[in-house]
Amino acid sequence: MKGSRTMVPWLVLGGFFLFSSPPTLAANKWTLDFTLLPSASLDFKGEANNQDLPHTTEYEGQNQPLYIFQVRRDISSIAGLSGSLWFTGLPRTGAFARETVGNYQQDELNITFTHLFLSYHHKILDPSVEMLASFSIVREVFTRKDFVIQGNPIAQLRDVNEISAEGLGIGLQGRHGKKPYFRWQALSSVYIQLFDCDTDCQAGETFNLETGVGVPLSPHITLEGGGLWQYWTISSQGSRLRVADSTPGAIISWSQQSTTLGGFYIRWLYSF
Amino acid sequence: MRPLFLVVPIFLALFREGAPAQDRFTPSWLVLPSGALSYEGKGAQDTPQPFWESKTSYSTPIYGILFRWEMNSSSALASEFWRNIDGDHEEANPFGLQSNQTRLVLNNFSISYQRKLLGSGLEALVGAQFLSESFDRDQFVVQGVPVQGSAEESLTGQGIQLGIHGLHNKTVFGTHFYADWNFKTGFLLHTTNRQVSEIPVLNEKGYTYHVQGELGIQRSRFFAGVGLTHQFFRFYVPGGKSLETGPVVSYSMNTTNFHGLYLRGGWSFK
Numbered sequence: 001m002k003g004s005r006t007m008v009p010w011l012v013l014g015g016f017f018l019f020s021s022p023p024t025l026a027a028n029k030w031t032l033d034f035t036l037l038p039s040a041s042l043d044f045k046g047e048a049n050n051q052d053l054p055h056t057t058e059y060e061g062q063n064q065p066l067y068i069f070q071v072r073r074d075i076s077s078i079a080g081l082s083g084s085l086w087f088t089g090l091p092r093t094g095a096f097a098r099e100t101v102g103n104y105q106q107d108e109l110n111i112t113f114t115h116l117f118l119s120y121h122h123k124i125l126d127p128s129v130e131m132l133a134s135f136s137i138v139r140e141v142f143t144r145k146d147f148v149i150q151g152n153p154i155a156q157l158r159d160v161n162e163i164s165a166e167g168l169g170i171g172l173q174g175r176h177g178k179k180p181y182f183r184w185q186a187l188s189s190v191y192i193q194l195f196d197c198d199t200d201c202q203a204g205e206t207f208n209l210e211t212g213v214g215v216p217l218s219p220h221i222t223l224e225g226g227g228l229w230q231y232w233t234i235s236s237q238g239s240r241l242r243v244a245d246s247t248p249g250a251i252i253s254w255s256q257q258s259t260t261l262g263g264f265y266i267r268w269l270y271s272f
Numbered sequence: 273m274r275p276l277f278l279v280v281p282i283f284l285a286l287f288r289e290g291a292p293a294q295d296r297f298t299p300s301w302l303v304l305p306s307g308a309l310s311y312e313g314k315g316a317q318d319t320p321q322p323f324w325e326s327k328t329s330y331s332t333p334i335y336g337i338l339f340r341w342e343m344n345s346s347s348a349l350a351s352e353f354w355r356n357i358d359g360d361h362e363e364a365n366p367f368g369l370q371s372n373q374t375r376l377v378l379n380n381f382s383i384s385y386q387r388k389l390l391g392s393g394l395e396a397l398v399g400a401q402f403l404s405e406s407f408d409r410d411q412f413v414v415q416g417v418p419v420q421g422s423a424e425e426s427l428t429g430q431g432i433q434l435g436i437h438g439l440h441n442k443t444v445f446g447t448h449f450y451a452d453w454n455f456k457t458g459f460l461l462h463t464t465n466r467q468v469s470e471i472p473v474l475n476e477k478g479y480t481y482h483v484q485g486e487l488g489i490q491r492s493r494f495f496a497g498v499g500l501t502h503q504f505f506r507f508y509v510p511g512g513k514s515l516e517t518g519p520v521v522s523y524s525m526n527t528t529n530f531h532g533l534y535l536r537g538g539w540s541f542k
Contacts, residue, residue, distance in 0.1 A: 045472075045474050046474075047315065047473070047474050047524070047525070048323075049314075049323035051323075052322075055315075055316035055322055055471075056316055056472040056473070058472065078389075078390045078391050122389045122390070122392065122394075122396075123389065123390045124387050124388070124396050125387070125390075126390070131389060131436065168455075168457075169457065170396075170434045170435050170436055170455065170456070170457055171434060172434060186432070186434065188434045188457040188479075190457050190479065190481045204479070205457070205459065205479035207432075207479075231459070231477065233479065233508070256314075256474055257474075258474045258477075258508075
């Protein structure tokens with residue numbers, strides 16, 4: 001399969017980041033953290049070749065929680081491994097907002113996404129400026145309902161469409177001070193699509209920024225608050241129509257999508 | 273093209289020694305004698321045929337000028353400038369809607385701060401990237417009919433670049449070899465274009481990535497190497513404009529990439 005062959009070099013490069021320069025000093029420190037953005041602001045735009053129908057869509061935006069679970073293990077005094085799972089809620093749940101496709105179509109759209117980042121951390125500056133090398137899998141799910149096409153409500157039409165991609169990223173993060181401390185992170189990842197490579201391998205990019213202030217409450221527990229922003233552009237096979245009564249069809253996918261998400265977060269960290 | 277991603281781990285396997293710490297300035301020149309350059313423009317248009325796509329790909333010389341100043345044993349400043357040799361080439365819609373001649377010029381300038389990872393010869397880098405890409409389009413043929421007109425489209429993008437860089441040395445039978453590689457990704461915070469339309473667009477941002485690996489020989493202060501590079505650039509802009517006579521002259525999603533074998537030479541001095 002062409003997509004699988006294309007993925008091999010990326011996996012090799014990702015493997016290199018994870019396993020080269022093995023650290024020699026085992027620290028064996030674990031950190032579990034949970035981050036919650038109670039009301040992240042999510043916006044979306046799409047563009048596609050829809051033949052004689054409108055080619056772009058506008059979305060009025062929605063607010064929904066973002067959850068991040070992260071496990072980190074410091075494998076030496078200078079290096080660590082982490083796994084981080086992001087999700088905005090379960091598919092088919094959460095808030096819907098109005099999507100408008102020119103004068104042709106309106107519908108209610110809910111967007112959820114899931115990211116998995118596997119990262120290798122390596123210290124650049126003491127005490128704690130690090131480089132991150134990440135392999136990530138990103139998945140975005142679009143749920144549409146309550147279609148109105150050419151002014152006609154379409155009863156009982158509901159559609160779920162998803163996109164996924166795999167990629168590599170490089171980032172930097174720093175933590176300065178002790179009580180309180182200031183933390184920042186920037187991570188840029190580029191993606192290909194393992195299962196959709198015949199049409200558009202160059203799937204897109206995510207760029208994440210985080211800044212926050214934290215206070216250790218005990219030797220094991222830390223509380224942190226701050227802001228998070230993510231830009232995400234992704235290509236996919238779009239321009240799909242679903243049969244909708246006597247209309248030309250309901251537009252349920254786009255070939256280019258841009259999603260931004262931002263908001264304030266609170267994070268609990270537990271170290272042992 | 274994609275086997276370029278294999279270059280990095282192969283270098284690491286061959287060159288286990290870290291780069292010696294030196295306070296030095298290193299300019300170098302680089303040329304791809306026959307770089308494979310391709311461009312694709314896509315997007316909604318203000319024309320009766322509202323979604324257009326246009327492609328061109330050809331071989332062209334591409335050159336680069338690189339500077340690196342090692343400020344101390346752990347940090348360096350580096351800059352790169354890349355540009356292709358321009359020339360008229362055919363650009364066409366894959367469905368035969370339009371063809372034209374285009375003269376594409378891509379300029380990629382970046383400046384970065386590079387800092388060694390603790391206990392490692394590898395470096396993390398953070399920098400700024402400045403891009404410009406211009407298209408001089410003329411000799412339009414729209415649906416088989418020659419149409420008068422010409423247009424200059426110009427894209428710019430500025431952004432942040434993050435990456436990793438490795439420089440490794442090994443002496444074999446008295447000959448000093450080196451391996452140099454990098455992987456960089458960029459986020460374009462802001463993009464502009466000249467042929468603007470009122471068509472709604474995705475956004476005015478973009479992204480880039482750059483993978484490169486090189487093997488070479490160093491003698492005294494001089495070095496020469498051969499390598500592979502692959503660079504990718506995507507601009508999202510409010511394009512989609514057409515001339516009154518019909519030809520499409522700008523696109524909202526612009527993707528350019530080039531790759532190929534290059535030769536590099538330079539020297540180091542304190």
